[in-house]
Amino acid sequence: EPEVTQTPSHQVTQMGQEVILRCVPISNHLYFYWYRQILGQKVEFLVSFYNNEISEKSEIFDDQFSVERPDGSNFTLKIRSTKLEDSAMYFCASSEWGQGNTDTQYFGPGTRLTVL
């Protein structure tokens, strides 16, 4: 069964450093997403991406964040200057159509980001 993959599984960084989280979505999917989950909290939407541009973003997704599809397979989330409160599990997801009850978002295993 096709699956979303993410690297690294765990990233430790110092406050103020830049990090890039990487994802390989399912190959025939057109919509890509990033979510985060702070420990003990709910899963929160960050951004969705379609046709090489952001289609929707949340209030969390401020100027410190950016997304890119640098080639035909990878989808990345960059945090320019990490803060302690960026520590969370970051999930990448992908789906075929982006809307509707039959459109399933498949989640990757996540990258645990720890900011010291």
Add this chain to the structure above:
Amino acid sequence: RKEVEQDPGPFNVPEGATVAFNCTYSNSASQSFFWYRQDCRKEPKLLMSVYSSGNEDGRFTAQLNRASQYISLLIRDSKLSDSATYLCVVRSGAGTALIFGKGTTLSVSS
């Protein structure tokens, strides 16, 4: 008001029990509804979509009441492997974002 609200539990039930989870959502423009399952420190996985007429998948039955903005999940004949956190999820008609509830924790014991 929280967008998606769930009773956090935990629900502790014996094997074979029937358990029901409820969820309410605040955005009346929500058009798509789902139950996801999340195991400890793992990614959310789709359990089932929820349709207006209600739907069933084996031991799992989901119901939607748009007037009350209420979603439910019924699990019959609980198994040990059903132990997880169950996430109520909605998406607005215009958007792509999934809005998650905080989840209801289920623990099934032998």
